[in-house]
Amino acid sequence: MSEIIAWGLLGIAIIVIIGLAGYALTLWREVKRRRTFREEEVRRANDNCLESLDVIARAMLAEQVDLIEGSLRCKVLLEIIDPALLERPTFKPFDDVHQRTAHLHTHSARRELTPRERFKEDRERIGVEEALHDDIQAAAAAVIDFKQQWPASMR
Numbered sequence: 001m002s003e004i005i006a007w008g009l010l011g012i013a014i015i016v017i018i019g020l021a022g023y024a025l026t027l028w029r030e031v032k033r034r035r036t037f038r039e040e041e042v043r044r045a046n047d048n049c050l051e052s053l054d055v056i057a058r059a060m061l062a063e064q065v066d067l068i069e070g071s072l073r074c075k076v077l078l079e080i081i082d083p084a085l086l087e088r089p090t091f092k093p094f095d096d097v098h099q100r101t102a103h104l105h106t107h108s109a110r111r112e113l114t115p116r117e118r119f120k121e122d123r124e125r126i127g128v129e130e131a132l133h134d135d136i137q138a139a140a141a142a143v144i145d146f147k148q149q150w151p152a153s154m155r
Helices: 003-061 067-081 083-087 092-101 107-111 115-149
Strands: none
Touching: 003 067, 003 115, 067 083, 067 092, 067 115, 083 092, 092 115
């Protein structure tokens, strides 16, 4: 192989390597941009969930909202932030309410029930609320404390 061909191939190889390195740098920047965007989205979602939790918990403590409905909403919002939060003893009543009322009809399925069936389910909901009232109120207060202690770096 002549020296000119070798230098030519070396030049082409260097150009290809520089091109690939440039492409790799572009991909790396895109990954970094997407990661930052995803982290910002998670932060915003958590902030929205925390604000909703705060409003719902305060309404529950003031008994302006049905405690069963508030508990179910709090459970969903806590799961969005971190499913492990429901394992905390302070938030366990929300999961207890869900487990005890999961079989009850909601929305359009509830509308299709006969008045007698609806009354029966309402009594069951009221029974769960009465049985867990103090625990639900304590969990609502714990939600407010949790929001206040949520790290500022996570907001």
